[in-house]
Amino acid sequence: MLEIVNDGAVRTLALNRPDARNALSLGLLKALRAALKEAVDDNVRCLVLTGRGRAFCAGADVMEWSEQEASGGGSGYDWVPQSHALIREMAAFPAPTIALLNGAAVGGGLDLALACDFRFAADSAKFICSYTKVGYSPDLGGTWLLPRLIGIEAAKRFAFTGEAWLAPEALERGMITEMHGAGTLEPATYDFARKLANGPxxxxxxxxxxxxxxxxxxxxxxxxxxxxxxxxxxxxxxxxxxxxxxxxxxxxxxxxx
Structure with missing residues (x-):
């Protein structure tokens, strides 16, 4: 569900639910929060967040959400306190954080990437604010995080329409920090991560x-x-x-x- 890899003072947290496009289940949310706390306690000097498989993160696990509601075992609102706490803790992580965006970042998955200090993306990655497509409003901090990167007007258009931005447009707009080909994304990201980790x-x-x-x-x-x-x-x-x-x-x- 969550893979943790150490490379010197750099720690990677890899969402590892590739069959679900790394959607955020309650279990994954809790695992991420525990891993962030451990990284703070271990004095990690740079944190990289990525996803295994073809996607970075598809946002909330809507299958789990709907199954809970159908069974009477809870609702999506049980998911919200955990997800809000995760966004707060990611944004407040004391050391530099990098989202390594190997694929699509959608809805809450995009918000999670926006909570990082930097975003390095594959040239094939795409970004979608998917909330309005299901008649819902953003609920993981994107309305606060995104306008600070790309401006209020561009953020409104992106959110209102639910349109997909490919990596070149996201780079031009200022949503992502760098864009790389599939063969150079990881080396470039980790070169930067090690540079930060070796800093003051x-x-x-x-x-x-x-x-x-x-x-x-x-x-x-x-x-x-x-x-x-x-x-x-x-x-x-x-x-x-x-x-x-x-x-x-x-x-x-x-x-x-």
Whole structure:
């Protein structure tokens, strides 16, 4: 259901329900949340989220949803608290996160990708805000996440129509970070992931926190927050190493603390 792979300081969480196009069942939602908590506890320095098979994620497991309702064993609303918690926890993950989009990202699957810091996609990938196609409204944070990437007007058109965007258009619009052919997607993604994981972890995390919360503050408040973050970074081994490397005109060797 969920595959976890470690490569040094990079951890990959791979949705592994290929026959269901990696649809988000209750079990998978809970497994993802547990894996995110474990990654925080293990001080993972970069997290990659991907899907096995031909799709990244098809969104909610509507078969499970409808079967629960038909059997009287619950409703789709049992799924919502878990899915909302997952989106919050993914967006708040302290280290850099990358969605490796090997195939289609649809509905809640697209929202999950949008909650990551970066999105590297195959040139064959496609993206669909599928909610309106079933007479429903987005419910996994996409109405907050997507306009911040592509603008409110483009986000409304994309959501209202339910039209599919292929990877080239998604790249042009700013929905994805990079696009690669099938043979180069994974190498490019993991080269970037290792670059981030080998960086100054505390400084990256403070920068991510500052940027993600900046819209809630005035400039003056943000300057105060930046000063506090700077004090935290100044006490790290990586800051000392960065200064020494600059003086000695060499590349720094960061250790993540």
């Amino acid at each position: 972890t505390v400084a990256q995390r403070q920068t991510k926190r500052l940027m993600d919360s900046a819209e809630t503050r005035t400039l003056e408040q943000q300057l105060v927050e930046e000063m506090a973050a700077g004090k935290i970074c100044a006490a790290t081994e990586d800051h000392k190493e960065g200064l020494a490397a600059a003086v000695e005109r060499r590349e720094p060797k960061f250790v993540g603390r």
